[in-house]
Every structure is written in C-alpha cells, then in structure tokens.
Amino acid sequence: MEMLSVKNLGISFGGLHAVDSFSISIKKGELYGLIGPNGAGKTTVFNLLTGVYKPDMGQILLEGQNITGLSPIEINKAGMARTFQNIRLFDNLSVLDNVKVGLHNEIRYSTISGILRLPSYRKTEKRMNEEAYKVLEVLGLENEAKNLATNLPYGKQRKLEIARALATNPKMLLLDEPAAGMNPSETDELMEAITQLREIYGITILLIEHDMKLVAGICENIFVLNFGTKLANGAPSEVLNNPEVIKAYLGE
Amino acid sequence: MKAKLLNMNKSTRSNLFTVGVIVIVYTVFQTMSTTGNMSNLLKNLLVAMCYYSIMAISLNLTVGILGQLSLGHAGFVCIGAFTSAFFSKIMVNTIDNTIIRFSLAILIGAITAGIFGVIIGVIVLRLSGDYLAIVTLAFGEIIKNVLNVIYIGYDSNGLAFSMEDTASLNLMEDGVVIIKGAQGISGTPRNANFTIAVILLILAYMIISNFINSRSGRAVMAIRDNRIAAESVGINITKYKILAFSLSAALAGVAGVLYSHNIATVQSTKFGYNMSIMILVYVVLGGMGNLRGSMIAAVILTVLPEYLRFLRDYRMLIYSIVLIAVMLYNWAPACIEWRKSHSLKDLIGTVVGKNRKEKKGA
Ligand SMILES: Nc1ncnc2c1ncn2[C@@H]1O[C@H](COP(=O)(O)OP(=O)(O)O)[C@@H](O)[C@H]1O
Numbered sequence A: 001m002e003m004l005s006v007k008n009l010g011i012s013f014g015g016l017h018a019v020d021s022f023s024i025s026i027k028k029g030e031l032y033g034l035i036g037p038n039g040a041g042k043t044t045v046f047n048l049l050t051g052v053y054k055p056d057m058g059q060i061l062l063e064g065q066n067i068t069g070l071s072p073i074e075i076n077k078a079g080m081a082r083t084f085q086n087i088r089l090f091d092n093l094s095v096l097d098n099v100k101v102g103l104h105n106e107i108r109y110s111t112i113s114g115i116l117r118l119p120s121y122r123k124t125e126k127r128m129n130e131e132a133y134k135v136l137e138v139l140g141l142e143n144e145a146k147n148l149a150t151n152l153p154y155g156k157q158r159k160l161e162i163a164r165a166l167a168t169n170p171k172m173l174l175l176d177e178p179a180a181g182m183n184p185s186e187t188d189e190l191m192e193a194i195t196q197l198r199e200i201y202g203i204t205i206l207l208i209e210h211d212m213k214l215v216a217g218i219c220e221n222i223f224v225l226n227f228g229t230k231l232a233n234g235a236p237s238e239v240l241n242n243p244e245v246i247k248a249y250l251g252e
Numbered sequence B: 001m002k003a004k005l006l007n008m009n010k011s012t013r014s015n016l017f018t019v020g021v022i023v024i025v026y027t028v029f030q031t032m033s034t035t036g037n038m039s040n041l042l043k044n045l046l047v048a049m050c051y052y053s054i055m056a057i058s059l060n061l062t063v064g065i066l067g068q069l070s071l072g073h074a075g076f077v078c079i080g081a082f083t084s085a086f087f088s089k090i091m092v093n094t095i096d097n098t099i100i101r102f103s104l105a106i107l108i109g110a111i112t113a114g115i116f117g118v119i120i121g122v123i124v125l126r127l128s129g130d131y132l133a134i135v136t137l138a139f140g141e142i143i144k145n146v147l148n149v150i151y152i153g154y155d156s157n158g159l160a161f162s163m164e165d166t167a168s169l170n171l172m173e174d175g176v177v178i179i180k181g182a183q184g185i186s187g188t189p190r191n192a193n194f195t196i197a198v199i200l201l202i203l204a205y206m207i208i209s210n211f212i213n214s215r216s217g218r219a220v221m222a223i224r225d226n227r228i229a230a231e232s233v234g235i236n237i238t239k240y241k242i243l244a245f246s247l248s249a250a251l252a253g254v255a256g257v258l259y260s261h262n263i264a265t266v267q268s269t270k271f272g273y274n275m276s277i278m279i280l281v282y283v284v285l286g287g288m289g290n291l292r293g294s295m296i297a298a299v300i301l302t303v304l305p306e307y308l309r310f311l312r313d314y315r316m317l318i319y320s321i322v323l324i325a326v327m328l329y330n331w332a333p334a335c336i337e338w339r340k341s342h343s344l345k346d347l348i349g350t351v352v353g354k355n356r357k358e359k360k361g362a
C-alpha cells in the first residue's frame, strides 16, 4: 500500500532548477530518509510536498489523493504534517498550547461557546488537554507543558515541533533535520522517540538528515539528492556503498 | 472552596481576579461619589475611564493578540457612537423602556462597527503584508470627514439625507434634524452612567479574555507568532485574522455607544487620528496582549491630564515625561531584570511555598 507517490516533481527559482524530476514512492508505515549535501534541494522538496511552493511540474499523491497545488492548509487537512529546519514554534504560547494549536482541526468547538464558556467549551478543552498531554508524553515533554515554547532548550524545541505536527493526526510526517544542532545524547533520545512514535501511531515518515550515518541506522530506504536530482535511491547498505554517493559527500 | 479555586482553569481564575478588582474599584468610586467625597472633576471622568478602557482592551486584541497595527481604532468608536445615538434619538419616543432601548443601541453600535471591521478585514487581512496600519489610518480619517458633512433628518415623509446643509434636507414643519454635519448629534438621551459603563467594561473584558483563552484565540496568537507554522497545522489564517479584527471593531463600537450616551453632543471631529494614537498609547504602555495593563493605563492616563492642569503650560511636558518613564519601566532591559528579581508574585510565591513545605515537614 503506497502512502506517498511523487512523480517528476520540479521547481525552478529564476534559472536554478532547485528540484528536478523528483520521484519517490513511500509505503505505508515506512521510514524513508532524504539526504544530500547542503543546498541539494531537500527542504525545497518538503516545501513542494506541503504546498508552501507550487510545483512547476509533477504530481503528488497522498494515499491516492491528488494533493498537487493545494494550499498548505488543505494539505495538512489531507493528512500531511511537517517540522521546519529553522524552528518555527509559537514562541509566546506555552508548550501545551503549541500542541493544542496542532489539535485545532481535530477537536473543535465554536468561537461562541468559547466566549460564553458553554459546557461544550469545558468538555472539549478537557479532551484537548488530555490529547495534548498524550502527545507530549510520547516526546518526553510533559513536564514542560506550562513553559513558554521560546524558553525551551534547543533540543526540546525540535521535539515540540514534532509533537505539534503529530497533534494534527497526520498519515504522513515530514521531518526536516530534526537532529540538527543536537548533541549526541539528545540525538539518541530523538531517534528513540521517533522509533516509539512509529510503534504507537504506525505513521509514515520522510526524514531529512544531513548526517548520512545517522539515517542509515534507522531508515528502511534512503533517497540521495544532489543538485536537485536523484543521485541514488534504495536500501541503506546499497546507497552508502554507491561510489557516486561517496564522491558527492567526500567532495563536499 | 480553596480546592475548587485551585482546580479552576487558570484563565478563569485570572478573569475572576480582574473582575474582582474592577468591582472593588467601582464600589470605592461609587461610594465616594454618592457620599460627596469626590471632586466634580473626577466624577465627570468616571464613564470616560470605562469607555477608554474598553477602547484600549479592544485595540489590544488587534495589536497585542493578532499582532497587527491599527491606526484607526477611533473610526470604529465613531461608528458605534453615531449609529447608536442616531437610533436612540429616533426611538426615544417609540421605545419607552430605557433598558430595552439602550440595550438595542449597544447592539446596533457593536454590530455596525463590527460589520465595518469585517469589510476592512476582508479587503486587507487577506494580504500577508502589514497593510492594516495604512488602511485603518485612512479609514479613520474618512469616517471622521464623511460624518462631518452629513445631514440627516426625518419628518412624516420619512428620512432625508444631504451632504450640503440642513436646509437642503427640505424637511416639513414636523421635521427633526438628527445629524447636523460638523455639529454632530446633540440631545442624545444620556443613558450611560458609571454602573452601566462598568458592567459593559466587565463584559468586554470577559469576551476578549475568554476569546483569547479559547481554541479560536490560540489560533489567532499562533498566526501572530508564526504564520507559516500556523498554516502548516491547518489553521485558516484569513478567517481568524478577520474574526479577531472584527471582534475588536465591534467592541470599539460599544465604547462609542457609551461615549455618545454620556455627553450632550457627539461630533465626529473628536474621533480623529489623535484619539486612535491615544488608544494605542494605552495599549503600548499597558503592555502588548496585557488586558489588565491596558485598563490601568487607560484609567491613569484619563485622570492624569486633568489633575495636571494646575501645571498649566508644563502639563503636557510632565505628561510626556510620565509616558517615557512608564515606557522605560516596561521595556528597558535593566528594568525588566529588576522587576523579575523583585516581582510581587515571586515574593508571595516564596512565602507561600515556604509555608507549604513547613506544613509538609510537620
Ligand atoms: N524561495 C527560494 N528562492 C530562491 N531560491 C531558493 C528558494 N528556496 C530554495 N532556494 C534554493 O534552492 C536550493 C536548494 O535549497 P534547499 O532546498 O534549502 O536545500 P537543502 O535543504 O537541501 O539544504 C538552494 O540553492 C537554495 O538557495
């Protein structure tokens, strides 16, 4: 069963083909790695998949549904959630509220019942809190719930982005360099958390990572991007021994 | 009782506290006023304190919570003031019951101002840039100047409208002119009083505070903090921007209703750029997103200039120095540090904390 199927995706900025003929097929429940040197176009792929950029060409199917050209909002509603390489949290909201914003479309009550504090407000807020705490626990952030997002240490901010994305109840999660800037023990913890949330939610993940060895450890398949095009694609053992890949990385 | 208080939602507790303080201040002022212990100067400012507070907290919703600059808040106040005064004057003989008539006037002022908020929001807030400041600035001036040249009257034939003068309304013998161009509307029933003004202030505060602490309010603040991230979790940016902005406009309209039903004459020239900036000053001094701060700033800055009159020529100088001092206290890094280490909450917190620990130990 295919979760994500992308065919010939491409975009140019001016004369630069940032992403060219990008095709990938990701199975349900799979953890796929997307690697490549700096400026290879990895983040641009995410921006195309999530509707931040409109592709010049190509097609994106999420569990069979054509989401090409939809807005980021619609794509999220269709079941795709993401994190950002340059952290984008709601800085002045608490950790708990960041996750509750993620629950926005999952658990609802009207503006009026919020203003009048009708029973549905109390009931639904309670459910929201419970759900939010569940997600926070998976990422080990439950003790930070009341703190402002901006006051969290770097590693926890990255985890909070994952928690917020998870709260939207996605079928597919895109993680953009989740371990960037983390120390080795933080990285281990993060990988642990990713493995765990796959077990719990059975979620499909596409993960960008700069560090090739790190990805090799946990991904079932790896796609290597270089100058916007495919350099290699397949099982880690195969990809890591590919001479082209070695050259691209050593030449960096 | 105490357990119940502790169990309560944090925002509910904070609402309760704020409303409590408002009620206490109200009781003190009201007692002083009825027992003759209040100067006429202050007495005349009681309702004004409330409507300026409503203006400030409603603008704070746009500036502090939505994170958009509005320079025409007085325009919405003006719309609320004029539409409600117009209604009250026409209906003063038709609807005898003051409470019903004034309640309707409040609704009309709020809804009309809210509708203008929606219109401006739909035009401007779909754009992702910061165009709101410019458009609201223009809006405020347009409303003021248009109302300044409008003449409306009615007679047995119905309503008559002109943009020239009273005579061109061609009213019959029984005709009454309601809006008289630059002279505005006079003789509006003076239904506003301190008690009603405080009730409306509390209502406005509860509405804004509950909104902020709800699903919709969180969406608005998420957009303020990071629009791209808010989109990525499926928040409808335009919808929530317009919602917050029009709620802010509608409540400004309520302040306008209080305004026009508190004084004998309401003229559009009062609602210009200066008033918009003054409201913005309350918000900035009280702190972005801080509703209590907005109210405190509005009250103090309404009373202060009146009490500084004895300084004559130096009055505005001192006023500005006070503004600068408060500004520094609020925002200078050194002052922020000092406040953190000397915070009242922390002091109380450590004392209470100690007590608790001691009890546990015992
Ligand atoms: N909005 C944009 N406008 C112009 N160039 C862009 C834009 N976004 C990305 N690029 C360019 O596309 C290339 C790929 O960038 P990016 O996807 O961020 O790389 P990676 O994430 O692999 O490090 C870079 O050369 C970058 O400068």
Ligand SMILES: [Mg+2]
Pocket (backbone or CB within 6 Å): A042, A043, A044, A085
């Ligand atoms: Mg990148």
